[in-house]
Amino acid sequence: MSAEGVPTPNGVALRVRHLYVRARDRTILTDISIDIPDKEVTAVIGPSGCGKTTFIRSLNRMTETTQGLTVQGSVLYRGQEIYSPSVAPVLVRQRIGMVFQRPTVFPISVYENVAFGLRLEHQPEDRIEQEVQHSLVRAGVWEEVKNDLDRPALSLSGGQQQRICIARALAVRPRILLMDEPTASLDPVSTQRVEATLEELSQEISIVMVTHSIAQAARASTRTAYLYQGRLIEEGSTEELFERPKQKLTEEYVTGRFG
Amino acid sequence: MTAGAEGLGEEAPALTYASVSGRTRRRLIFDRFIPWLLPLAFVVVLFPLFDMIFWVAQKAVPTFTLATLTETQVGFGGGLYSMILGTLVLIAIGTAIATGIGMAAGFYTAEYAPRPVATFGRLAGNILAGVPAIVLGYFGYYLLVLYTNWGFTTLAGGIVLGIFMTPYVYRTTDLALTSVPPTQREAALAMGARPRQYLLRIAFPIALPTVLTGIFFAMALGLGEAAPIVYTAGWSSTPITGLMQPTSFLTGAIWLFYDLPPSEGTLLTLAFQAAFLLILIVLGLNVIVQLLSDRFRRRLQGLFE
Numbered sequence: 133m134s135a136e137g138v139p140t141p142n143g144v145a146l147r148v149r150h151l152y153v154r155a156r157d158r159t160i161l162t163d164i165s166i167d168i169p170d171k172e173v174t175a176v177i178g179p180s181g182c183g184k185t186t187f188i189r190s191l192n193r194m195t196e197t198t199q200g201l202t203v204q205g206s207v208l209y210r211g212q213e214i215y216s217p218s219v220a221p222v223l224v225r226q227r228i229g230m231v232f233q234r235p236t237v238f239p240i241s242v243y244e245n246v247a248f249g250l251r252l253e254h255q256p257e258d259r260i261e262q263e264v265q266h267s268l269v270r271a272g273v274w275e276e277v278k279n280d281l282d283r284p285a286l287s288l289s290g291g292q293q294q295r296i297c298i299a300r301a302l303a304v305r306p307r308i309l310l311m312d313e314p315t316a317s318l319d320p321v322s323t324q325r326v327e328a329t330l331e332e333l334s335q336e337i338s339i340v341m342v343t344h345s346i347a348q349a350a351r352a353s354t355r356t357a358y359l360y361q362g363r364l365i366e367e368g369s370t371e372e373l374f375e376r377p378k379q380k381l382t383e384e385y386v387t388g389r390f391g
Numbered sequence: 392m393t394a395g396a397e398g399l400g401e402e403a404p405a406l407t408y409a410s411v412s413g414r415t416r417r418r419l420i421f422d423r424f425i426p427w428l429l430p431l432a433f434v435v436v437l438f439p440l441f442d443m444i445f446w447v448a449q450k451a452v453p454t455f456t457l458a459t460l461t462e463t464q465v466g467f468g469g470g471l472y473s474m475i476l477g478t479l480v481l482i483a484i485g486t487a488i489a490t491g492i493g494m495a496a497g498f499y500t501a502e503y504a505p506r507p508v509a510t511f512g513r514l515a516g517n518i519l520a521g522v523p524a525i526v527l528g529y530f531g532y533y534l535l536v537l538y539t540n541w542g543f544t545t546l547a548g549g550i551v552l553g554i555f556m557t558p559y560v561y562r563t564t565d566l567a568l569t570s571v572p573p574t575q576r577e578a579a580l581a582m583g584a585r586p587r588q589y590l591l592r593i594a595f596p597i598a599l600p601t602v603l604t605g606i607f608f609a610m611a612l613g614l615g616e617a618a619p620i621v622y623t624a625g626w627s628s629t630p631i632t633g634l635m636q637p638t639s640f641l642t643g644a645i646w647l648f649y650d651l652p653p654s655e656g657t658l659l660t661l662a663f664q665a666a667f668l669l670i671l672i673v674l675g676l677n678v679i680v681q682l683l684s685d686r687f688r689r690r691l692q693g694l695f696e
Contacts (some may be wrong), residue, residue, distance in 0.1 A: 197580050226583035236578035238593055239691050248592070249582045286693040297578070304583065 291322025484549025497564025543625025563605025
């Protein structure tokens with residue numbers, strides 16, 4: 133499917149069509165088609181091993197950094213096929229950022245962590261300074277670290293580190309932020325802060341969040357997609373999916389009968 | 392034995408040494424000695440080291456003066472100047488070669504090489520590190536002294552020393568880079584960093600302390616070697632003025648002067664003083680390594696959980 137120039141409707145951040153991801157010996161994702169809406173939080177839920185993580189990694193071509201994975205199908209980002217041979221994965225990842233399950237701050241200062249992506253783009257120092265502050269504010273961690281910008285980021289608490297990672301991802305002004313269980317390693321208070329941050333961010337950008345916690349999906353997302361054994365079983369507004377699931381599998385999962 | 396205090400009507404549990412016998416008892420008693428045996432082994436290892444340092448210092452220190460460092464050995468007198476100079480130049484050439492080639496090869500192995508190539512490289516590095524220094528010396532002699540028609544030169548000595556030191560730098564660079572947590576690479580790539588940018592901005596700074604440790608370690612080993620340079624750098628009592636001349640060096644002084652016929656007197660003293668000086672330098676290098684790794688470890692705390 134050559135998709136360059138195919139228009140994506142307004143309000144759709146990413147249009148995924150017939151996406152397959154295969155490892156050497158098995159198929160991880162089978163025929164996924166979904167529209168990721170703009171300026172909303174989309175939760176991706178499903179039992180362990182269902183392909184949630186692989187799915188969001190395929191949305192900014194991080195799948196390529198794992199050896200042995202092949203991707204087939206189409207992911208359109210604002211009308212552009214990100215898997216087109218003429219597209220540079222590096223540029224895709226600058227626009228579609230990612231935050232991981234465990235905080236992955238670099239062993240440098242808080243300031244330099246957030247400035248990392250801007251330095252890759254050779255931004256001028258005064259712009260970097262502005263952007264670092266702005267990103268820390270957006271990530272909801274500015275008040276806590278504003279006096280410690282020169283401290284090693286590794287000396288902060290886990291919750292703060294994770295929000296530094298969010299700030300770092302935000303600093304390059306991505307349109308979409310992919311998050312792989314961003315609160316899995318955090319305590320309830322930090323989790324709450326991150327969720328509040330997500331809600332605020334979703335006024336400006338789209339967020340796709342993998343989560344293990346059905347409760348978190350219900351709390352923090354407006355759209356939910358349910359994956360099971362590499363297939364998209366159901367997707368829709370979070371409210372609807374939780375209260376009136378169309379599929380039996382979905383109902384069993386969201387009511388906690390398995391998974 | 393009769394019922395326990397709890398009145399369960401069972402035999403009291405066997406808790407004392409006397410209550411068990413045979414192998415169980417012997418093992419229990421042996422276990423109690425382990426904490427004493429281990430420190431004993433420690434002392435057995437350390438005693439020869441301190442004995443040797445003391446022995447060398449005893450012979451070297453009384454006559455060790457500034458002149459020992461600044462004067463050239465002439466006949467049975469003088470100091471170590473030409474040997475210190477030679478050793479410094481040799482180790483400088485060796486370090487330059489080992490750092491350049493070892494680090495580049497380490498980068499390649501850890502980050503770019505396909506897996507079979509990396510495995511082969513690591514194996515080759517280990518073999519090279521295990522080649523007896525004397526073999527390298529002969530190799531250098533045939534290649535750099537005879538084949539090139541250079542004769543004995545400081546350059547040849549430095550090159551062979553570099554070959555000797557390279558595997559240590561190579562292995563530590565590779566190890567340091569491969570032990571950087573993979574999440575760091577993921578995070579950098581997810582930020583839109585190119586692999587080279589990840590390598591230079593994130594991985595290398597993390598690996599640097601280990602790499603530096605490897606370099607200093609290789610220098611300490613290289614400083615103590617005589618075999619690779621005896622057959623390549625030759626010997627010359629006068630201080631060198633160029634790389635294409637033979638040179639004297641500290642380990643050579645120990646090797647040559649210790650067994651020479653008039654080995655009482657000044658030349659024997661010079662051998663001890665050279666040994667003493669080498670011990671000091673190696674000690675200094677080790678202290679530097681320790682300080683560096685302590686400092687960096689504090690900076691990287693929490694990364695390698």
